Amino acid sequence: DLHHRFSDTVKRWWPDKGTFDYYTALADHDRILHGRHLNQTLTFYEGNATISAGSLHYALVSLGTPNVTFLVALDTGSDLFWVPCDCKQCAPDIEFNIYSPNRSSTSKRVPCSNKLCQSKCTGASNCPYTVAYMSANTSSSGILIEDVMYLTTEDEAVDAQIVFGCGQVQSGLFLDGAAPNGLFGLGMGKTSVPSILSTAGLTADSFSMCFGQDGLGRIIFGDKGSLDQEETPFNPRPLYNVSVTGLRVGTSTDTNFSAIVDSGTSLTSLADPAYTHLSESFNSQVQDNRDPKIPFEYCYYINPNENSTMIPNVSLTMKGGGQFSVFVPIAVVAQYVYCLAVVKSSDLNIIGQNFMTGHRIVFDREKSVLGWKKFDCYDVENSTTLPLNPRNSSPAAAVGPNSYTPEA
Structure with missing residues (x-):
């Protein structure tokens, strides 16, 4: 067996x-x-x-x-x-x-x-x-x-x-x-x-x-990813900061902003105008009834009599044109209740773990680029690496509105 x-x-x-x-x-x-x-x-x-x-x-x-x-x-x-x-x-x-x-x-x-x-x-x-x-x-x-x-x-x-x-x-x-x-x-x-x-x-x-x-x-x-991954340059800042040239929600595309890519933040947080564009565009395309009693701003009640519900696709266009798909933009917080898993920020834009779910993310500091590719973490794939001595479905993140953000 x-x-x-x-x-x-x-x-x-x-x-x-x-x-x-x-x-x-x-x-x-x-x-x-x-x-x-x-x-x-x-x-x-x-x-x-x-x-x-x-x-x-x-x-x-x-x-x-x-x-x-x-x-x-x-x-x-x-x-x-x-x-x-x-x-x-x-x-x-x-x-x-x-x-x-x-x-x-x-x-x-x-x-x-x-x-x-x-x-x-x-x-x-x-x-x-x-x-x-x-x-x-x-x-x-x-x-x-x-x-x-x-x-x-x-x-x-x-x-x-x-x-x-x-x-x-x-x-x-x-x-x-x-x-x-x-x-x-x-x-x-x-x-x-x-x-x-x-x-x-x-x-x-x-x-x-x-x-x-x-x-x-x-x-x-030492992993530099694969030749077919998407890439975008880091901005000249002390953190892994990238430029987003477009935010697509379903059929709506707008706004551009810079964001920190941070594994130490569970839920993506966006400041205006990016947050308002994402949340309002998402809300306008969701067919389920909104539930105002949940701590997240945009939460929805799934009709238990429905077999499925339609979630708008979310993706980011990065500087250079690479498309960064957000595979799980929602968090299921209770039976029949899901939320747009993005927190409103007063200033910083942070791409957190939930947006990175389903990707292999490459932090290539030699080339000063962020690489990404849709990836099953159990797959093994050839990567471009240096030798040992080069001189010779639901998001994994916690579903709560307050994320731990440990950047120094």
């Missing part, structure tokens, strides 16, 4: 869903199944699977000697990677691992003289860090540490020396369940792990993330 790995028959051999052991088993399974097909790129040693939980995608990362594993949130909107460490104020009742430099034989404290130290300290003292995030009163602070992060190619393990934050004090949403086991910054800054890996010559300066509609995904360092 054939059984899905989460069927009742198989569950007796799998840890309970949502536990740390569950995510470890899931990543191990995927690493065995797919790892041998990867090109000369780098993935986490624990596997390249990412898991959607709440408003963020998470991956398993191993650090130190002996190695300790962390379930970290992946955030393209910030740079520094940090984990809870020698905690003075960390997430309460945490059941995950805590890092301590004194327990790792390969750990080194980063001095103020290190080029990655961005504090105004001097000399050989420990380099302190503080990162404040956009979400209200949310921050992490501590000291910088250098230690081993365990990665793998298709053929061999790679012990990469990286610099990360020993997060001793967290505040705000980090104390309320957001990223309780650490935040993995994937931004453009020199302290981000993609920057450190490419500077060390371990990978190309590029990485990809795939967002599946089942909540699972992939992350691959």
Whole structure:
């Protein structure tokens, strides 16, 4: 007999869903199944699977000697990677691992003289860090540490020396369940792990993330995507900022704006005039009755006697002409109730996880372009990569009007 790995028959051999052991088993399974097909790129040693939980995608990362594993949130909107460490104020009742430099034989404290130290300290003292995030009163602070992060190619393990934050004090949403086991910054800054890996010559300066509609995904360092993907240039800003030249809703096309592409934001947020054009065009083409009692602004009641309902197609035209289809613009929030899953913003336009669902997104920092392609995250496809040593249906995001937005 054939059984899905989460069927009742198989569950007796799998840890309970949502536990740390569950995510470890899931990543191990995927690493065995797919790892041998990867090109000369780098993935986490624990596997390249990412898991959607709440408003963020998470991956398993191993650090130190002996190695300790962390379930970290992946955030393209910030740079520094940090984990809870020698905690003075960390997430309460945490059941995950805590890092301590004194327990790792390969750990080194980063001095103020290190080029990655961005504090105004001097000399050989420990380099302190503080990162404040956009979400209200949310921050992490501590000291910088250098230690081993365990990665793998298709053929061999790679012990990469990286610099990360020993997060001793967290505040705000980090104390309320957001990223309780650490935040993995994937931004453009020199302290981000993609920057450190490419500077060390371990990978190309590029990485990809795939967002599946089942909540699972992939992350691959050094992946430059495929020759047939769509691309648009990044704007010269510190974040992954792109220009949208058209917003199409059904038969209506209008407006242009710039937006940040951010894996750390669950629901796309738009400021006017883009928000008004999208929401009013969507509303004018929906045939279901609007339900005003839901926290989202535009929600609709599905007639239970109808076999199906018509949802207007939504797509973005990017600078250069590439078409970015939004496969799941809605969130089903209750039985027979769905909402346009876009939040109105006062200033920033952010393309969040829900708009990226169903795509492989390539953050190619060498070419300074964003690439994308409709993709099944379980498919394996040849990608344009560099060798190890180049010198030789429903959205996966949480369906709530308030998204965690951790850009620094």
